[in-house]
Amino acid sequence: MAGDTLARIGTVSLNPAFDLTIPLERLEPGEVNRAAATELRPAGKGINVSVMLSILGEPSVATGLLGAEDVAAFEAFLRPMGVICRFEPVPGRCRINVKVVETAGGRVTDINSPGTAATADAIPALQQRLLTAPELMVVSGSLPPGLPLGEWSGLMQHLAAGGRRIIVDTSGPAFGAALPAKPFLVKPNRSELAAVLGRPLVGREALLQAALELQQQGVRQVVVSDGAEGALFLLGDARLWVRPPPVPLTTTVGAGDAMVAGLAAALARGHDAEAAARLATGCAAAAVSRPASALPAAAEITRLAAAAHIERL
Numbered sequence: 410m411a412g413d414t415l416a417r418i419g420t421v422s423l424n425p426a427f428d429l430t431i432p433l434e435r436l437e438p439g440e441v442n443r444a445a446a447t448e449l450r451p452a453g454k455g456i457n458v459s460v461m462l463s464i465l466g467e468p469s470v471a472t473g474l475l476g477a478e479d480v481a482a483f484e485a486f487l488r489p490m491g492v493i494c495r496f497e498p499v500p501g502r503c504r505i506n507v508k509v510v511e512t513a514g515g516r517v518t519d520i521n522s523p524g525t526a527a528t529a530d531a532i533p534a535l536q537q538r539l540l541t542a543p544e545l546m547v548v549s550g551s552l553p554p555g556l557p558l559g560e561w562s563g564l565m566q567h568l569a570a571g572g573r574r575i576i577v578d579t580s581g582p583a584f585g586a587a588l589p590a591k592p593f594l595v596k597p598n599r600s601e602l603a604a605v606l607g608r609p610l611v612g613r614e615a616l617l618q619a620a621l622e623l624q625q626q627g628v629r630q631v632v633v634s635d636g637a638e639g640a641l642f643l644l645g646d647a648r649l650w651v652r653p654p655p656v657p658l659t660t661t662v663g664a665g666d667a668m669v670a671g672l673a674a675a676l677a678r679g680h681d682a683e684a685a686a687r688l689a690t691g692c693a694a695a696a697v698s699r700p701a702s703a704l705p706a707a708a709e710i711t712r713l714a715a716a717a718h719i720e721r722l
């Protein structure tokens with residue numbers, strides 16, 4: 410990634426996707442459903458973070474594994490936004506994830522596919538690319554088939570070496586296996602945090618204790634998103650609960666990714682805890698209420714960030 414010095418932030422997507430979004434007034438399972446329009450666009454957690462960073466005026470380097478046949482389509486989507494693309498191609502095509510968004514009630518049904526298999530030489534080649542990665546790296550999303558957990562944790566250790574700050578947003582065994590590398594920040598949602606700790610987390614106090622446990626394991630900052638309730642932010646010594654202002658619901662897809670982008674931008678800019686939590690909340694709320702088939706607007710993020718309600722715990 411030499412020559413990418415303009416970007417202060419990198420994103421790593423090991424299992425990107427095309428999101429096929431199908432808006433329906435109501436999904437009728439087992440029936441013929443007819444959509445007025447559909448949208449197919451490059452996505453996946455790391456890609457979504459890079460897109461949101463561009464909206465925030467932060468160019469990023471997007472890297473990771475990507476089906477060779479779809480590299481051109483991802484680059485055509487990302488480059489005009491100022492995202493620097495450095496994907497490691499793997500044989501085949503990128504997965505397609507289906508998002509059925511019901512306009513009556515806002516329910517979203519996700520069908521996520523497994524993804525393009527990682528080949529044996531893919532991770533060493535990616536590690537080579539990551540040698541010159543920015544100091545702040547966001548690693549997001551699920552693991553592709555064929556990637557052993559050990560290789561994934563090795564990749565995390567490799568990235569962390571040299572003092573890079575890593576933000577991790579993944580789930581299941583991949584989340585647990587990332588923790589020994591002591592990421593700088595993790596952003597699970599309530600159920601992902603419960604799964605990694607192996608116990609249900611009911612109520613705010615249980616969430617706070619669980620997040621503190623991760624801090625004791627060496628994660629510096631822990632943010633737990635909790636849907637419309639907002640999010641818990643443990644940023645250094647600050648403990649905040651931040652609730653977004655009420656917004657109309659377009660889709661919940663990508664809200665967590667938007668929050669991660671806000672956190673990454675805030676870290677890169679040296680924001681204090683309150684400003685970081687506001688920016689992250691504004692990004693998530695703008696993603697949730699974005700116009701259909703459009704990206705959120707920077708001015709809307711600023712407005713929603715200012716309107717967020719902060720409670721010190």
Ligand SMILES: O=P(O)(O)OC[C@H]1O[C@](O)(CO)[C@@H](O)[C@@H]1O
Binds near residue numbers: 427551662
């Ligand atoms: O990598 P996972 O966990 O399958 O999630 C991928 C999905 O998550 C999203 O990034 C939303 O968070 C979608 O764009 C994508 O389809």
